Amino acid sequence: MAEGWVTLATNETYCVGALVLANSLKRVATRGQLAILITPDVSQLMRRRLQEAFDVVEVVDVLDSQDSAHLALLARPELGITFTKIHAWKLTQFKTAVFLDADTLVVQNCDELFDKEELSAVSDPGWPDCFNSGVFVFKPSENTYNDLIGFATNKGSFDGGDQGLLNSYFSNWQYSDISKHLSFIYNMASSASYFYRPAYKEFGGNVKIVHFIGSPKPWQQNFSVAGQHQSEHLQLWWTLFFRYVQPQLSEDMEEVVCNR
Amino acid sequence: MAEGWVTLATNETYCVGALVLANSLKRVATRGQLAILITPDVSQLMRRRLQEAFDVVEVVDVLDSQDSAHLALLARPELGITFTKIHAWKLTQFKTAVFLDADTLVVQNCDELFDKEELSAVSDPGWPDCFNSGVFVFKPSENTYNDLIGFATNKGSFDGGDQGLLNSYFSNWQYSDISKHLSFIYNMASSASYFYRPAYKEFGGNVKIVHFIGSPKPWQQNFSVAGQHQSEHLQLWWTLFFRYVQPQLSEDMEEVVCNR
Ligand SMILES: O=c1ccn([C@@H]2O[C@H](COP(=O)(O)OP(=O)(O)O)[C@@H](O)[C@H]2O)c(=O)[nH]1
Ligand SMILES: O=c1ccn([C@@H]2O[C@H](COP(=O)(O)OP(=O)(O)O)[C@@H](O)[C@H]2O)c(=O)[nH]1
Ligand SMILES: [Mn+2]
Ligand SMILES: [Mn+2]
Numbered sequence: 206m207a208e209g210w211v212t213l214a215t216n217e218t219y220c221v222g223a224l225v226l227a228n229s230l231k232r233v234a235t236r237g238q239l240a241i242l243i244t245p246d247v248s249q250l251m252r253r254r255l256q257e258a259f260d261v262v263e264v265v266d267v268l269d270s271q272d273s274a275h276l277a278l279l280a281r282p283e284l285g286i287t288f289t290k291i292h293a294w295k296l297t298q299f300k301t302a303v304f305l306d307a308d309t310l311v312v313q314n315c316d317e318l319f320d321k322e323e324l325s326a327v328s329d330p331g332w333p334d335c336f337n338s339g340v341f342v343f344k345p346s347e348n349t350y351n352d353l354i355g356f357a358t359n360k361g362s363f364d365g366g367d368q369g370l371l372n373s374y375f376s377n378w379q380y381s382d383i384s385k386h387l388s389f390i391y392n393m394a395s396s397a398s399y400f401y402r403p404a405y406k407e408f409g410g411n412v413k414i415v416h417f418i419g420s421p422k423p424w425q426q427n428f429s430v431a432g433q434h435q436s437e438h439l440q441l442w443w444t445l446f447f448r449y450v451q452p453q454l455s456e457d458m459e460e461v462v463c464n465r
Numbered sequence: 466m467a468e469g470w471v472t473l474a475t476n477e478t479y480c481v482g483a484l485v486l487a488n489s490l491k492r493v494a495t496r497g498q499l500a501i502l503i504t505p506d507v508s509q510l511m512r513r514r515l516q517e518a519f520d521v522v523e524v525v526d527v528l529d530s531q532d533s534a535h536l537a538l539l540a541r542p543e544l545g546i547t548f549t550k551i552h553a554w555k556l557t558q559f560k561t562a563v564f565l566d567a568d569t570l571v572v573q574n575c576d577e578l579f580d581k582e583e584l585s586a587v588s589d590p591g592w593p594d595c596f597n598s599g600v601f602v603f604k605p606s607e608n609t610y611n612d613l614i615g616f617a618t619n620k621g622s623f624d625g626g627d628q629g630l631l632n633s634y635f636s637n638w639q640y641s642d643i644s645k646h647l648s649f650i651y652n653m654a655s656s657a658s659y660f661y662r663p664a665y666k667e668f669g670g671n672v673k674i675v676h677f678i679g680s681p682k683p684w685q686q687n688f689s690v691a692g693q694h695q696s697e698h699l700q701l702w703w704t705l706f707f708r709y710v711q712p713q714l715s716e717d718m719e720e721v722v723c724n725r
Contacts, residue, residue: 331657334648365663380643400591
């Protein structure tokens with residue numbers, strides 16, 4: 206059974222992030238398939254671009270669905286994007302999958318993640334007892350999906366988003382199995398190079414996935430083609446954008462990123 | 466055999482931090498003994514205050530010592546404070562000990578740490594594959610002490626301090642035993658309440674040790690007796706300072722903290 210990388214984009218801007226992410230995965234010659242969950246808002250033009258870059262483009266319309274998520278969302282409208290992310294568990298064509306936020310960038314091949322168990326993830330730098338939900342290994346399953354929807358409806362999420370929900374649901378992550386604690390190299394917060402520079406100098410060369418947590422996102426940071434970004438990872442993001450993504454975008458699609 | 470809390474202060478300012486820390490430990494009625502390592506610079510007046518608050522006050526003069534640290538320090542003068550911290554392993558009157566930075570504050574009894582193995586510690590928020598060396602459980606031992614000095618001399622420290630050294634020496638911490646990964650409640654960075662507020666709201670009530678990592682330190686933050694600090698932990702630090710520490714300080718010792 207197949208292995209897949211799954212991301213999510215509910216608007217045009219995050220779609221651009223997802224396109225750069227997809228190209229970063231191709232650059233490192235992954236063996237996994239590429240899947241993206243989108244919402245109905247995403248334009249037809251953008252969907253064509255996504256179809257060229259991803260093996261699977263799944264439109265997730267929770268409000269139009271026939272399943273438990275529909276009812277749950279009526280009761281808890283604030284969990285809209287969260288329910289969309291949970292939809293990843295429905296991609297049962299994958300035996301093992303890795304979820305990646307659209308603001309992540311793969312800088313080295315890390316197909317070894319497909320050998321990990323559910324739920325494997327990296328400590329959140331803000332509160333290391335929790336895992337960061339921008340990168341996690343999971344096993345798609347209709348049962349887990351329904352269970353997660355039920356859990357979200359009853360308990361909600363302590364941070365109002367998917368990270369709070371997933372940490373409460375997989376609450377044994379903290380204590381139970383160290384092999385499910387992935388190294389920071391699989392979800393390095395891009396700010397880490399500032400917060401603990403010596404560790405970045407020592408271990409930064411091992412980094413495989415960079416996560417542009419918080420703001421500004423790469424596409425919100427002015428880029429001058431001539432200049433060099435201080436961060437090599439931001440530089441790589443823009444290099445992939447200019448080489449593979451921008452040539453495919455129509456003029457008004459380009460406006461969602463702030464290059465000039 | 467006894468159990469002990471061990472801290473370190475190489476100057477008058479950190480001694481004030483250590484005095485507040487000692488009082489925070491007494492406030493929660495710990496069963497452990499209190500020990501402090503100081504360097505020869507610390508004034509005689511301050512030593513008397515420390516002797517009242519701590520069971521053990523140990524002057525660590527690495528330059529004057531007869532052991533391996535002396536030679537090592539001649540070769541690597543930049544590791545001065547680091548060698549002082551390592552000296553904690555020489556307190557072999559303790560079967561188990563917990564090292565606490567002088568900028569930590571114990572807010573709830575956590576004597577259960579004495580049941581932990583060497584080396585138990587909390588993830589560093591800046592680079593969670595490493596532990597933060599502001600709080601760690603260890604087993605005093607002359608052998609380990611000598612081994613650490615040798616390691617420091619040969620390999621140095623990737624961050625120039627004790628955290629880099631201890632992480633390289635106890636490098637199996639990351640992968641080997643999840644019971645040595647202490648919860649963030651035993652070394653909560655005081656900045657965490659800003660970085661991930663919902664997690665702080667959800668889990669902050671469980672916090673047992675707060676660590677004022679980086680700057681400003683509590684004693685560098687202007688305090689007005691009338692006003693309230695936004696942070697309850699900073700408030701507790703100043704409450705303990707005014708109640709137990711300030712009345713014992715001479716006027717020129719007071720100058721090291723910025724209260725007015
Ligand atoms: O309006 C939004 C917000 C988020 N996302 C998706 O949800 C992820 C998590 O949000 P974000 O990365 O902005 O949060 P952070 O990692 O900064 O906490 C994004 O990467 C996207 O995949 C989205 O599609 N639309
Ligand atoms: O000049 C110094 C610097 C540090 N320390 C001791 O070393 C610890 C670590 O330094 P600090 O807490 O300032 O570093 P941070 O936790 O902010 O990285 C302090 O808490 C003190 O116990 C000291 O005695 N004198
Ligand atoms: Mn993200
Ligand atoms: Mn400290």
